[in-house]
Amino acid sequence: MAEVRLSASDPARTLRLSGYEQHDPYFGGFGVEITAERLTASFSIGTSHGDGLAEFLFGLAQDFRGWQGTRSWRSLENDLTLAAGYESGGHVRLTWTARRFGWNWHEDIHWSVSVEFVREAGEEMLDLAREVSSFFGEPEVG
Template structure:
């Protein structure tokens, strides 16, 4: 389940925990912006035996929006066939979604910083959430994080 977290510096973050295994999760944190055209943030993936972090994922205002993708998944709470996916313009963060019976959405979060560099790396984790309220809540929390709380 997604949950906004605050540390002593009052920095915003969003943590998505897998409903099936709470030790599997994704955290969006360390948001900053140089200008009005983009938002930069870190993404941390974790699972038993895995800890990976990409320090600077960039969301451009003209890119397809992650929150729009999540909102569309939440709106289709009755399910869909196949896999849906979204990625950043730089392809350093990809999210794939599948629907399983019982009303659950599997989100596979894949980080591949510097995807064209020699010796690059990649890591993935899958979080399972309820298709309705948990997906709607996740979309709202990610939107709040990416916009810095601005409407």
């Protein structure tokens, strides 16, 4: 799959994962673009086979009846994170946060941007997990 695109009820709010390439047997990279209102942030993320993002999303889909608190995922270098919270009515709030660090890695944040999407806890989360799994060329785990 060439890309994964999430959008909200407001079509100006999107998250796009694109261009995944495996650089060697252990590491690769992909592009991320976040758009919200009049803001667009585009950047590259280093990864080790998706850093378990697909498995994380499959886990959320499997727990469609809900959970307490927030579940979190982070990329290899913590420059892309995802926080998931279960909401009433069988929905999951996904908060994606991207950040760029300065010279003192993890101490000096140059910028960060977050965007939120709400998805149905069952099939919509399962569809997203499948898309991400395909994007990284992983077997379906859910």
